[in-house]
Amino acid sequence: MTPAAPPPLPSPYDRWFPGSPLDGTYGYDRDALLAVVPAAEPDGFAELWRSWYARAREVPSDVVVEAAGGARRSTHDVSVVIYTADGGLRLRAWVAVPVGARPRVGVVHSHGYGGRDAPTFERVPHDAAVIFPVARGLGALNAGVGAPDTSSRHVLHGIEAVETYAVGRSAVDLWHAGTALLDLLARQDGTLGNLPLYFVGTSFGGGIGALAVPWDDRFVGATLEVPTFGQHDLRLTMPCTGSGEAVRHHVADHPEAREVLAFHDASVAATHLRVPTRVECAAWDTHVPPPGQFAVANGVGRAAGANLELAIHTAGHAEYPGQSREQAAAFAATRAHIARTLPT
Structure with a gap:
């Protein structure tokens, strides 16, 4: 019997992505996406993350500048640092310090599962000091350090236990990155060690940021772009072209891993946020299914004091007409959001 042809893709995605193996809407329209609820919180979730944070704050960063005099921009001097995580x-990470301006905020700027080849400044105000941490195991700065260097292997590394899972360890590493940035600034001027922090992260970075930011009171705000690791109950039912596919297959063979994932669900962590948070979700995304992204945003919407600012992109992890316009607006919106979250 000839297999039934897949249903046609919705417009305009049928014109934009005619060869797509999946419908990146997953059958969800805007109203359905806004109705996705966060995953159920397992017992001990908040206590576990708070304990990890308390433990992380006791670790000295021992940050040193490994390569000074890196690429200089018109607004920032860039160096490579190394710190304890x-x-x-x-x-290793890149650190960028404002040129000719006293920093008003420290930004911890994470990245997607492809790693990071260089700093990117589109979302960074001119008066921000920034650390661009590269996740354990990933390129360009930390390949082979502490985890595998491909997304399909990284996302499964340590999944045998809650304490060892690479997703959680990468989120914890963000706290150490913030400490390293503030310690480095404090050496220049002791008062800079008390700068407020703001988080920016995309995809993988958005997911681990949602996991990390709620427990760290140094952060005054966050931007989470197309965040992953949200609502595993849904993600595990949805084939995708991103790292979630490796997780889906693994859990099918190892159902006990579902208990580990429950403590690494970004939609659950999002309900604990207490700072203004901007979330950018995609209506179409075969890499990170949109229902998982919106579960994170809707979790923020439920969180007292988080003041959700939601932006909906036409698509994620893909090139499409109008993308440059949407990105430019998003970059400007993050810079404006940072300015609004800073203490007066």
């Missing part, structure tokens, strides 16, 4: 790993 979770489990004693020494991780």
Whole structure:
């Protein structure tokens, strides 16, 4: 018997992505996406993350500038630093310090599962000091350090236990990155060690940011772009072209891993946010299914004090007409959001 042809893609995606193996809407319209609820919170979720944060704050960063005099921009001087992260790993990051301006905020700027090849400044105000941490195991700065260097292997690394899962360890590493930035600034001027922090992260970075930010009172705001790791109950039913596919297949063979994922669900963590949070979700995305993204945004919407600012992009993890316009607006919106979250 000839297999039934897949249903046609919805407009305008049928014209934009005619060769797509999946419908990146997953059958959800805007109203359905806004109705997706966060996953159920497992017992001990908040206590576990708070304990991890308390433990992380006791670790000295021992940050040093490994390569000074890196690429200089018109607004920032860039260097490579190395600092102590979770489990004693020494991780590298780029740090950018404003040129001719006293920093008003420190930005921890994470990245997607492809790693990071260089700093990106589109969302960074001219008066922000920034650390661009590269997740354990990933390129360009930390390949082979503490985790595998491909997304399909990284997302499964340590999944045998809650304490060892690479997603959680990468979120914990963000706290260490913030400490490293503030310690470095404090050496220049002791008062800069008390700068407020703001988080920016996309995809993988958005997911681990949602996991990390709620427990760290140094952060005054966040932007989470197309965040992953949200609502595993749904994600595990949805084939995708991103790292979630490796997780889906793994859990099918190892159902006990579902208990580990429950403590690494970004939609659950989002309900604990207490700072203004901007979430950018995509209506179409075969890489990170939109229902998972919106579960994170809707979790923020439920969180007292988080003041959700939601932006809906036409598509995610894809090139499409109007993308540059949407991105430019999003970049400007993050810079404006940072300015609004800073103490007066």
